[in-house]
Amino acid sequence: MAFEIDRQSQSIVPHPELQPDTLTFILPSQRTSLLMRSLLAGFTLIVMAITAPMVAAQKVELSVDASKTGAKIDRNIFGQFAEHLGHGVYEGIWVGPDSSIPNTRGIRNDVVAALKALKVPNVRWPGGCFADEYHWRNGIGSQRAVTLNPNWGGVIEPNTFGTHEFMDFANQIGAEAYVSVNVGSGTPREAAEWLEYMTTAQPTTLEKERAANGHPAPYKIAYLGIGNESWDCGGNMTPDYYLSQLKSYSHFVRNFNPAQQDQQQMKKIAVGPGGDGPRWTEWTETVMKAYQHHTWSWDIDGLSMHNYTVDWDHKFASMGFGETEYAKVLKDTLQIDALISKHSAIMDKYDPDKKVALFVDEWGGWYAPLPGSNPGFLVQQNSLRDAILAALNLNIFARHADRVRGANIAQMINVLQAMIMTDKEKMVLTPTYYVFKMYVPFQDATFVPVTFDAGWYTHGDVALPRVDAIAAKDANGKLWLEITNLDPNQPVEIEASLSGITAKSAAGETLTAPKVDSINTFDAPNTVAPKPVSAKVQGGKLTLKLEPKSVTVVSVEQ
């Protein structure tokens, strides 16, 4: 990255003619030719740092035309994932009816209240890798089999949280059920019987068993995951082998709920890609090519994609890090945009009408386990960096709203990039939780394109767009804007010209904190919490100042 001094703002800006091909990469061959200029810029930077502190806010102009609308931002992109993993389910959700922690039928009340505020659209359960070793009969009735959880720490799985408890939890928080069935070590028959158990209203043996276990009415299952990562922990299958499994499960695993026959039909989600490279394009090609010629006897409504922000060889720390790790992680997370584009393009080839949704049903930051925690429990901290990471991912999903119609952050409580962390009776809401709360107005809102020249934030050899932004109109026609300032050092003055509406006033909230690695703890739970931000509207222009490293959501009154 090369720099020059912007004389107007008296700050360092990327040189307009010497930008890398993409926002985040610089090609090795360009490095040599830029070396001299970079050295010069580095020298200038030092001189400037000595002579004048860089406090001037950067100015970014946005243009929003509210009369031009795009696809609906499906509320299901704000889905969550709760796997039997570490303290995600046990302790995080389930404490049991005899616990001293206030609960309703064993499900902790504090967690339910916090999640209700997020309007969680759906919860994916029971896994993850756990799903492909899960046998549903272990988790029903008064006598639960005690089994093992070999994927995640090899600990005891008491099966006290099973089908009825999960459905109760989903109902308590007002979410739909996204159930993943066992393709890896199960059979189509086992999965078919589970669905019959959950959904039939007819007096079959399984229906009577469900009623005897306390739920006479059929359950609504909104989403069915047919396997999980079948290319890896879900059975190490080849694309062709998985395809024949998919066809079989898609046909036999039926939803009998009378209320889900003509309307609200259960959507079937096939396993899709888990990264970049030919292995994953082959997988998407195989499934989507078959879909193009599918017959009446099998069908899918979605293709899953998993993408973690992770360096598998040297996992980043989730706390106690600095600007270098901040910039690297954000650079890494932005790559999901290209991944979605790549797999969407394959899907477009075989499904130009976009009937099959892309479901990014595992995403988020995956860092090194916290010292002293069981490494199999995937315990990590959640910092301001994660809030910004979440906003960037949600914005990318929103920009792909025509194809990305579902996503599930991994995971809901106490695992990976969690919304909530608990320790016995204590609970704390994470920075990521607050981002999901601030984005509630974007659920099912209609995408409105925003154009802007983001400028650049650079650190070392990492160059990132300084700001990111999306806009949408909610069901009442109200315009909402989200603007992220990625730059951890400089504020940004936003001037947004609004057309297509008569804007009168604006109000909003911003989320930031003193440091890129600021976290909320049980003792200091409000270090990273939203606070009101003032925005001005005058002459069709909205102006507001973004604090460094912040996520801001504003609504515009007409």
Ligand code: AHR
């Ligand atoms: O979310 C943790 C694990 O990551 C899931 O079980 C698996 O699907 C993925 O590899």
